[in-house]
Amino acid sequence: MVRHMENYSAALDGAFHALSDPTRRAVMARLMHGPAPVKELAAPFGMGLPSFLKHLKILEETGLITTSKEGRVRTCRAREDRLEAVRQWLDEQRAVWESRYRNLDNLLISLTGENDDV
Amino acid sequence: MTFDLKFDFIADKSSNSIVVRREFAGKRQLVWDCHTKKELLDRWFAPEPLTTRTKHMDFRPGGYWHYAMIDPEGQKYWSRIDYLTIDPIDSYTALDGFTDESGIVNPGMPRSNWEVAFKDSGDRTLVVTVVSYGSSEDLDKVIAMGMKEGLTSTLERLDKLLLVLEGE
Numbered sequence: 001m002v003r004h005m006e007n008y009s010a011a012l013d014g015a016f017h018a019l020s021d022p023t024r025r026a027v028m029a030r031l032m033h034g035p036a037p038v039k040e041l042a043a044p045f046g047m048g049l050p051s052f053l054k055h056l057k058i059l060e061e062t063g064l065i066t067t068s069k070e071g072r073v074r075t076c077r078a079r080e081d082r083l084e085a086v087r088q089w090l091d092e093q094r095a096v097w098e099s100r101y102r103n104l105d106n107l108l109i110s111l112t113g114e115n116d117d118v
Numbered sequence: 119m120t121f122d123l124k125f126d127f128i129a130d131k132s133s134n135s136i137v138v139r140r141e142f143a144g145k146r147q148l149v150w151d152c153h154t155k156k157e158l159l160d161r162w163f164a165p166e167p168l169t170t171r172t173k174h175m176d177f178r179p180g181g182y183w184h185y186a187m188i189d190p191e192g193q194k195y196w197s198r199i200d201y202l203t204i205d206p207i208d209s210y211t212a213l214d215g216f217t218d219e220s221g222i223v224n225p226g227m228p229r230s231n232w233e234v235a236f237k238d239s240g241d242r243t244l245v246v247t248v249v250s251y252g253s254s255e256d257l258d259k260v261i262a263m264g265m266k267e268g269l270t271s272t273l274e275r276l277d278k279l280l281l282v283l284e285g286e
Contacts, residue, residue: 015258016261090129099166103162105142
């Protein structure tokens with residue numbers, strides 16, 4: 001488990017940045033349903049293959065996907081374990097702000113009395 | 119009494135930042151006071167089930183708030199917020215950071231930049247907080263630390279993460 005975590009910290013470099021682009025997010029969303037060949041992944045986007053390959057390269061370097069070649073077909077796969085760390089952190093942050101602000105709601109009520117109810 | 123208070127939490131696509139928008143049922147002056155006075159901050163800032171205790175507060179540019187969040191077992195987690203600019207009761211900016219009890223900032227951890235803005239919204243107040251990290255490397259480091267500290271939450275699908283990242 002500890003080794004697992006260390007891998008995360010090494011591999012997470014740039015994960016947030018990689019997911020900050022709409023094309024790359026769409027690619028990841030597609031890959032969550034299963035592996036896909038590059039050609040199929042590129043089809044929905046109106047961009048040249050070289051531009052699209054740059055996006056794939058960023059995802060691969062970040063460790064969010066792996067690619068493998070069989071014959072002439074290159075297939076991409078999502079690495080869900082990498083994404084899990086980012087998602088957990090964001091969930092955590094969101095929970096902190098939600099809880100903190102519920103406290104502030106209660107404080108404001110106690111400071112302002114119950115004018116609205118009376 | 120029930121409120122339908124607006125709450126947005128967005129991981130910004132382009133700038134390594136989180137944007138939190140929230141309405142509060144209070145006048146701007148009061149909501150501002152709650153963010154800037156230690157005796158009020160101590161009553162809300164830490165998320166449940168933690169509590170907040172101020173050790174030092176000097177709310178002016180160049181000053182800082184040094185505080186602990188205390189868990190139910192009494193364990194203290196120290197942080198400080200260094201105030202950069204203050205424009206009462208409209209906005210302030212600050213640097214957040216993890217510290218020890220003496221207030222020395224942990225040099226190994228990236229600090230985040232806070233921009234907090236207060237706007238009238240009828241008889242409510244809208245607070246917009248932007249928490250930014252200097253680079254994706256900084257942010258990824260903070261995320262990796264969160265993993266190591268064993269902060270856990272329920273497992274959900276990537277689709278939900280993508281929705282969060284997609285923002286509005």
